[in-house]
Amino acid sequence: MRALTYTEHGGPEVLHVAAVPEPHAGPGQVRVRVAAAGVNPIDWKLLGGFMGGSETPEAPVVPGFDAAGVVDEVGEGVTGVSVGDDVFGLGTGTQAELAVLTAWAPKPASLDWSVAAAAPSALEVSERVLRLVGVEPGQTLFVAGGAGGVGAVLVQTAVARGITVVASAGADNQGYLREIGAVPVTYGDGLVEAVRAAAPGGVDAVADVAGRTAAAELFALAPSHDKVISIANFDLAAEGALVTGGGPGESRPVEALGEGAELLRESRIVIKVQTFPLDRAAEAYATSLSGHVRGKLVLLP
C-alpha cells in the first residue's frame, strides 16, 4: 500500500510516499481504507525525534493517529461494526491507504470525510481535559489557545455542554473564536486584564492547550492552581497544575468519539479543515510546525 513514511528523523523534507506492507487488524481493532487522515503536532514532534527515541528508526515509520475511512477488516472480539461501515477514530500509521484503528465511532453520514478525520484526537483530548479539570455546565472556562486543532474542538465541546468559554488567540483568529462560541481575547500584553473584563464573575477553570501562555498568567486567572490544566506545558505540574498526556487510565476515547459524533452531526462542533494530497504532506507538516494553524490539517491518501 502507499503510505507516508520516514526512515530518519528530521524536518518535513525527510517525509516521502512509499510502498509499505499492509497492516492488519489485531484483536479489538478494525482496519479501514483511509479516506482522510488528520495531522497533529505530535506527528512532527515524533518525526523530529523530539519525543525521546531519537535514534534512526529500524523500519520505515508510517505516521498519523487520526483517520476516517471504510472498515475493510474486523479484528477478533470486535462487535457492533462490519466491513463496509464508515467510521472515524484513533489508531496508528493512519497517513496511509490502510490503517488500523483502536477506537472508533460511526461517521455521521452528513459529515465530510476530511472533517471526520480532523476530529478524533481533538475530541479525545477535549473530553479528557474537561473531565480532569472538573468544569461544569454554568461555569466559566478560559482556554489558552482556542483557535488550534485541539482548542477549537475544546471550545465548542465546552459551549455545547453549557459552559461559558473565554479563549485566547492571535489577532487574526479573534473572529474565528467568536464564530465557534467563545468570547475572544488576544494573547500577549494585557491578557489577564482582558480575560477578567470578558468574565467579570471570574473563571472557574483554565485549560492551556497551546503551551505558550506564561504560568503566572494562567495561575492569576484560576481560583486555585489545581484548576489549571495543560496538555502542552508539563513544567506547570511543579507548581500544582494538572498536566495530562493521555496516559493509562486517563483517556476515554470511545466515550469522546460518541459524544463528538453527535455534536458534529448537529453542527454544534464545526471544524475548519485545510486538505492536502498525501504527496504534499510535507507542506501540511510545515504548516503545523508554524504553530499558527486555524482548525485542522488533513491528508487525503
Ligand SMILES: NC(=O)c1ccc[n+]([C@@H]2O[C@H](COP(=O)([O-])OP(=O)(O)OC[C@H]3O[C@@H](n4cnc5c(N)ncnc54)[C@H](OP(=O)(O)O)[C@@H]3O)[C@@H](O)[C@H]2O)c1
Ligand atoms: N498532552 C496531550 O494529550 C496532547 C494531545 C494533543 C495535542 N497536544 C499538544 O497540544 C498543543 C496544541 O495542539 P494543536 O493540535 O491544537 O496545535 P495547533 O493546531 O498547531 O494549534 C496551535 C494553536 O496555538 C495557538 N497559539 C500560538 N501561540 C499562542 C500563544 N502565545 N497563546 C495562545 N495560543 C497560541 C495558535 O493560535 P494563533 O494562530 O491565533 O496564534 C494555534 O491556534 C501541541 O503542543 C500538541 O503537541 C497534547
